[in-house]
Structures are given as structure tokens and as C-alpha cells.
Amino acid sequence: MSATPRIDLASVTRLTELADYIVPFTIRVMCDLAVADHLVDGPLPVDVLARRVGAHPGALTRGLRALAGRGIFTEVEPEVFGLTPLAEPLRSDHPFSVRECFPLMPPDIYSWARLTHSLRTGETAFGHVHGGAHYYDHFAKHPYECVRFEKSAESVNPFVLRTVLPVLDLAAARTLVDVGAGHGTFVAGLLARHPRLRATLVDLPHVVAEAPAVLERAGVADRCETRGGSFFDPLPAGADVYLLKTIIHDWPDDKAARILRNVRAAARPDSRVVIIESVSRFGNHDDTGKVMDVKALALFGGRTRTEDEFRGLLGEAGFQLLRVTPTSSMSVLEAVPAPVTDGHVGAATGGGRPAAGVPAAPTPAGRTA
Structure with missing residues (x-):
């Protein structure tokens, strides 16, 4: 007989947080909209912020409130939002900005939805979803997505x-x-x-x-x-x-x-x-x-x-x-x-002395098979 599960509500809560994709997707949309950039000079009413970023005020409020509950942005007054330390790196001008790190790219998202295929077969979900294409070959044919990927990397x-x-x-x-x-x-x-x-x-x-x-x-x-x-x-x-x-x-x-x-x-x-x-x-x-x-x-x-x-x-x-x-x-x-x-x-016996010299010019390299 299997052991009776231990009641541990903290573990249930933690698992719920880790498995959730609502917050990660919402963060990525806030990056796409450059919300943090518009809060650099201080909190703004959501209707003003929505006009500046091109969003629906009510919908933007809902997204920001969800993130504020996790410490990303803060609602300083009803429907007035500002930055928090966790939101600061979402600014484009931050020394370690991660704003470009989180693009929402459909080819990736469709692939993650088929991660089960990778775990069952050891093959890429990306190739499974995109007709056998390799990741970099696909993006070479889609310039906009390629630029977003490179900026993310x-x-x-x-x-x-x-x-x-x-x-x-x-x-x-x-x-x-x-x-x-x-x-x-x-x-x-x-x-x-x-x-x-x-x-x-x-x-x-x-x-x-x-x-x-x-x-x-x-x-x-x-x-x-x-x-x-x-x-x-x-x-x-x-x-x-x-x-x-x-x-x-x-x-x-x-x-x-x-x-x-x-x-x-x-x-x-x-x-x-x-x-x-x-x-x-x-x-x-x-x-x-x-x-x-x-x-x-x-x-x-x-x-x-x-x-x-x-x-x-x-x-x-x-x-x-x-x-x-x-x-x-x-x-x-x-x-x-x-x-x-x-x-x-043969087996190397040690390092070499770096020497000067300009690289010659044979055909160069990149990221394609």
C-alpha cells in the first residue's frame, strides 16, 4: 500500500506558482508594450499610461494588478501604477535591461505546447510543429522573428x-x-x-x-x-x-x-x-x-x-x-x-603562446546546418 500523502499546503501553493504561465506571459506583454519605460519619471494613472503604450485601460489595469501582486509594478493609488525594484530591469535604459529577453514569439509558443513530444521521443518539439525545420533555418526565413530572437539572446x-x-x-x-x-x-x-x-x-x-x-x-x-x-x-x-x-x-x-x-x-x-x-x-x-x-x-x-x-x-x-x-x-x-x-x-601537453596576426578571409561562419 502506498504511503498517505503528506498535507503540505505551502508545497501546493509553490507548485501552483511555478506551473503558472499567466504571470510569465503577462510580463512578456508588458515588455512588448514598454510599460516600464513610461513609468521612469514616476507613477501614472492607467488611462494616461494606456494611451502612451497603446493599450485598453481596463485590460491594462487587470494585467498590472496581477503583476503588482507578485511585486512587479505597484498600484500606489487606485488605478495608478509605478515601478518596483523587480520592474526596474524591464526598462530599456537599465544597465542590465531584460526587456528584450522575453519576446512572445508564436513559433516558440507552439513548440512549448508540444513539449510532451520531446520528452517522449527525444526529438525537438520545434521540428515536430514546424515540419521538421531546424530552429535557425526557420528564423532565417522570418526576418522579424529572427531580429526578436537575436535581441533576446x-x-x-x-x-x-x-x-x-x-x-x-x-x-x-x-x-x-x-x-x-x-x-x-x-x-x-x-x-x-x-x-x-x-x-x-x-x-x-x-x-x-x-x-x-x-x-x-x-x-x-x-x-x-x-x-x-x-x-x-x-x-x-x-x-x-x-x-x-x-x-x-x-x-x-x-x-x-x-x-x-x-x-x-x-x-x-x-x-x-x-x-x-x-x-x-x-x-x-x-x-x-x-x-x-x-x-x-x-x-x-x-x-x-x-x-x-x-x-x-x-x-x-x-x-x-x-x-x-x-x-x-x-x-x-x-x-x-x-x-x-x-x-x-596527440595528447596536448600544454597551452600555446598567443601570437599577433590578422585573421585571413576564407568563407566565414554562422548558424545553419
């Missing part, structure tokens, strides 16, 4: 930069290739920190086309060039450092290894590879990487990997993993090419 870069810069040593590097660079916000931060560094950004043409404006605003455009193409094709050769930030987790092992082999073909014997990713660990601790692993399953077909799995993947591509440094956001993995002896890749 890049919105976390200021926070990630803040956490990884203290452990990412680029002082001796002069050239860097950012593989799958998006719009370039991350590498712009690296260039601002390292004034002698030059970079090449590599991503699909429709993605990297947005980078020049980002680099210009950051004041680093004179030290950065962009290349459009797929990272399954040859990469710019001869750089001191090859950076892959949140790229490998999007792909299954065969394609992840293919990307790394392309990096290995472009790298010098003394080049360094820097991978910024979540690293999976056993246990019950709260870990963003574990949550992102489910996203990779449902949407991309990749996964979050353990340190040993990264070591094996890198070894297959001809690299030796030197170190893994955890931070409060992601981990920084550093690897170097394993030496080649008699035409075979």
Missing part, C-alpha cells in the same frame, strides 16, 4: 560580460574570431575592455548585418570586421583566440564536433579556444543550465553538457581542455589544439 550579454570578464584573460591576445557572434554586443564589450584587441565577427549574413551599427555605437567599429556565412564552413584562419559563446549547446554531438573541427582547421598550433556555456552538474542545486537544457531539447536539438562531455567533444575535434572556470552566469572553458604527430592528433 543578446539582452543578457551585459550581465554575462560582467561575470566572465574577471576570469577571461585576453591581455596577450591581439586577434579574436567570434564564431556565431550575433549582433556583436558581447565582442563589443571585450573590445572596450582590451584596446589592443581586434576582432572578426562571424554569423549568418542576415544576423551579422546588424553588427556594424552595434559596433559603431560602442565606439569599436574601427577594430572589428564582420563576415557573413555558416560556421559549418571554413572559418577565418590564424587568430589568437576563437570564441564560441552559447553556440555548442544548440547542437547535437555530431554537429557540435563539426563546428569545433572547423575551428581546429582555422586555428594555429598556439591559438586558444574559449567556450562560454553552462556546464551540467549532478545534484539538486538550482542551475540555469539545467533549465536551458530543456530549452535546447525542445527548440534546438542540442543539450547542456558536463565537463567530461565537453572534454570528449573537444578531444574528438583535436583540442585539449585546459580549464573550466565557473562564474555566477556561465562557465568559461579554455582549450588549445592538441599537437599533431605523424599526421595524428
